[in-house]
Amino acid sequence: MTAELDIQAALRNNITFLEKAYCTTPFKIANITENKKDNTLRLMLMSSSPGILDGDVYNIKIHVAKHCSLHLQTQSYQRLFNMKVGASQNMEVHLEEGASFWFIPHPSVPHESSIFAAKNKILLSDNCDLIWGEVLTCGRKLSGEVFLLSKYHNVTEIFLNNKLIIKENLLVQPSVVNVNLIGQLESYTHQATLIYLNEKASIKILIKEITAFLSIQNEIIFGITAAPVNGLIIRLLGYKAEQLFDCLKTISEHHLTKNKFEHAG
Numbered sequence: 001m002t003a004e005l006d007i008q009a010a011l012r013n014n015i016t017f018l019e020k021a022y023c024t025t026p027f028k029i030a031n032i033t034e035n036k037k038d039n040t041l042r043l044m045l046m047s048s049s050p051g052i053l054d055g056d057v058y059n060i061k062i063h064v065a066k067h068c069s070l071h072l073q074t075q076s077y078q079r080l081f082n083m084k085v086g087a088s089q090n091m092e093v094h095l096e097e098g099a100s101f102w103f104i105p106h107p108s109v110p111h112e113s114s115i116f117a118a119k120n121k122i123l124l125s126d127n128c129d130l131i132w133g134e135v136l137t138c139g140r141k142l143s144g145e146v147f148l149l150s151k152y153h154n155v156t157e158i159f160l161n162n163k164l165i166i167k168e169n170l171l172v173q174p175s176v177v178n179v180n181l182i183g184q185l186e187s188y189t190h191q192a193t194l195i196y197l198n199e200k201a202s203i204k205i206l207i208k209e210i211t212a213f214l215s216i217q218n219e220i221i222f223g224i225t226a227a228p229v230n231g232l233i234i235r236l237l238g239y240k241a242e243q244l245f246d247c248l249k250t251i252s253e254h255h256l257t258k259n260k261f262e263h264a265g
Helices: 203-215 241-257
Strands: 002-012 015-023 027-031 040-047 057-064 069-074 078-080 087-095 100-103 108-110 115-124 129-136 151-160 163-172 190-198 221-226 231-238
Touching: 002 027, 002 040, 002 069, 015 027, 015 040, 057 069, 057 100, 087 100, 108 129, 115 129, 129 151, 129 163, 129 241, 151 190, 163 190, 190 241, 203 221, 203 231, 203 241, 231 241
Parallel strands: 002 057, 040 069, 057 087, 069 100, 078 108, 087 115, 100 129, 115 151
Antiparallel strands: 002 015, 027 040, 129 190, 151 163, 190 231, 221 231
């Protein structure tokens, strides 16, 4: 099944609103914005499907107009079912000058023999604010499906004024590379990545704050790297999907979103 999703956010009286929303089965979009006076538009991406099935192709386009703020969240974990051919997802995000986009989807759960390829292309203009996250699990751990997936490949490319500044290439193929080797996951079963870009943020201060928060979390290891432009990249390894997901949300909501202008300079 091929599914399409097209979201366009625009500005009216300094408030971001949903100018266009087009989707085909199984996608659905819900506006969950509680404060109608808030500049940020909050949308939930829902699906009537239990997960991604063999042969599925998802095409997602998101456009955030100048000075708009869009917060997109998902409804539940993304299950990748048993496959023979494979499934794919293509996501393209355009942010105009001064736009803000927040997207930390629920963790992906690859079932046994699943084959999935994702390509994310994010196009930024000047003075944009981007929070982009990902959590990948080993599979249905409680059912004994630990890294029994066939292949998971996720490529994320971020451009600033049409210049490539970040490229993330996550490939997990257990039959080819042992995930427990040194330099791989080394016995950890879950991984997460968070990318934050903001020209006005004080990255050194944020790195100290986030390091202090992550240092007190149990059974995880992490690394924080300054991005090629003003921003940072966080990587986490752990054993629980919900824990890593909560860490990304807490960092985004309590360290990045709330403090992004506090230490501007």
